[in-house]
Amino acid sequence: MYDAIVVGARVAGATTAMLLARAGHRVLLLDRARFPSDTMSTHYVHQPTIARLARWGLLDRLTASGCPPLDVARWTLEDVTITGCAPPVDGIRSAYGPRRFVLDSLLVDAARESGAETREGTNVTELLWEGSRVVGVRARGESGAEFTARARVVIGADGVDSMVARAVRAPRYEEAPTLNCLYYTYWGGMKADYEVYVTGRRAIGVVPTNDDAVMVGIQWPRAEFDLVRRDVEGSYLKALEATAPELAERVRGSERTARFTGTGRLPNFFRQASGPGWALVGDSGFHKDPVGAFGISDAIRHAELLAGLLAPALGDEVPLERALDDYAERRDEDAMPEYFFNLQAAQLEPMPELLDILRVIAGEQDQVDRFFGLIAGMYTWDTFFTPELIERAGAGRNA
Ligand SMILES: Cc1cc2nc3c(=O)[nH]c(=O)nc-3n(C[C@H](O)[C@H](O)[C@H](O)COP(=O)(O)OP(=O)(O)OC[C@H]3O[C@@H](n4cnc5c(N)ncnc54)[C@H](O)[C@@H]3O)c2cc1C
Known part of the structure; x- marks a missing residue:
């Protein structure tokens, strides 16, 4: 019997598991992936999240990966360019753009070291119920053997296609269709800051990352997806030239070090964040267009919120149901203003x-x-x- 089972061990799940384990609870963390492993995502992580990593003793590990600090943001929106940097949070002024195989692995290691029992290569196939209450999971482990595990709370941190959300039938709300498609790749030998360009219904994000590479990603309206994917490289270079000619010149002088990765599926929605014996954190409960680069920071902030509310409840200091209700209410309160701004930005129209x-x-x-x-x-x-x-x-x- 565990206090909590966390399904999904990337930014949302590993953070939740780490914090609950550090609070002294018995945690089982499960992911079908084996770490280090990559996932479809670009990389920008805002300063308050970096300050959280520092507070948890993890920033040194991030810097030791060779990921460069990002102290200058340069944004060009239509005809306006601004250059600056957010004020410091707890003395930290730098944002970072780590590769996901760096950030996620670092968090999984931290969860394990904090005492969370962590099983990789483990696919959770269904939830266990007692009446209308979730009480555990059924899963297939690395050896292929099936097992069940029980807990007071099961946390779905299993991403946009969450099995946990499906099983509990978490209602969706404030939904909007996919507005954009996106392709990104990496360039070596290129000088860059954290740069954003939005004009002519294109959005470009530039993020220096690990291995001296620079990620350059481009978003187009979803209606253009079929055209873009027919010739990704051609569409990408054409959009760069039209939207940010000076950046296009830097890209032309660099070497592409990876293939293009992209998607035409970037839905916008909330799912109810909790119910009897369950909670959703990260993309499983709140997904949005990546135009604002909010997903990783939201996942980590909401993991901290959830763990902070659950820890006393799992210690029987407050009723578990109240903690779960509070989490749902406070997650939405926190996320709604950003969500609507992001939705507007994702239209790729001048504001x-x-x-x-x-x-x-x-x-x-x-x-x-x-x-x-x-x-x-x-x-x-x-x-x-x-x-x-x-x-x-x-x-x-x-x-
Ligand atoms: C193209 C793109 C670019 C992006 N760029 C940025 C950016 O620059 N900055 C930013 O902050 N955010 C960005 N995001 C958003 C960010 O990637 C997500 O918000 C973030 O990954 C959410 O983390 P998560 O832990 O909730 O879920 P995920 O990262 O999706 O992890 C879910 C985990 O659950 C596991 N899992 C799923 N089902 C099961 C199961 N049944 N059993 C066991 N394990 C399971 C999966 O293997 C996976 O490891 C981007 C997203 C996309 C698509």
Whole structure:
């Protein structure tokens, strides 16, 4: 009998398992993957998440992987360019863009070292029930042998196609269709900062990562997916040239070190985050277009929220059902403003009000840095978009 079984051991699952194990609980962490292993994802991780890794004693491991710190953000949205860096969080000013085989493995190792029993190569096939309550899992282990395990809570951290979410029939809400498709690859021998370009219904993200490589990813509207995938390299180079010619020149002077990876499936939805004996964390409960690079940071932040609420409940200090209800409520409260901003950004259309504000603050470094802090999740939307700033933007527009 475990306190918690966590299905899925990447950013959401390994973090939850690590924190519950560190709080003294018996945790079983299961993933069908074997680590280190890659997954379809680019890499940008915002400063507050890096500060969390530092607080948990894991930042040194990330830097030891050779992943470069990202201290400069350069964004060009339509005709406006801003350059800056979010203010420090707990003294940490750098964002990072680790490869997922680095970040996920580091977290799995940390979960294991913290005392979570970790089984890789293990596929969870169904949930065990007592009445309407989830009480465990059935799984097939590395040897092919089937086993069952029971726990007070089963946590689905098993990604967008979550088996746990399907089994508990977690309702979906605030759903929007896939708006974009995306392809990315890696370039060697190229100088770059963390760069974003959005114009002409294309969004480009540039993230220096491990192995002296630079990830360059491009998003197109979903309606263009069939055309793009017919000639990925041609479409990619054409979009680079049209959207960011100076970046295209740097790319032309570099060597491509990997094949193109991409997808036309980037749905936007929430799933109910908890119920009797179960919870969902990370992409399994909240999926969105990667345009804002929020997924990894959200998964880790919500894992911390879930573990923080579950730990006292598993110690019988508060009722488990109340902790699960609180988690669902607080996850949505935390995620909704970002979700709607991200959804708007994912339209890849100019956002006139935002552009007016960026034009007004472009020469004020403090404000630009605060804007990057807003994107990193350090301020609420209300505290950044003050009536005064909106008024100044309006005056700028009418001047
Ligand atoms: C193209 C793309 C680019 C992205 N770029 C960024 C970015 O720059 N920054 C950012 O923050 N986010 C980005 N994201 C989002 C980010 O990748 C996800 O939000 C993040 O991976 C979610 O982590 P997770 O742990 O919830 O789930 P996942 O990473 O999906 O992990 C789920 C795990 O569960 C395991 N699993 C599933 N089913 C079972 C089962 N039945 N039994 C056992 N194990 C199971 C899987 O093997 C997997 O290891 C991007 C996403 C995409 C698609």
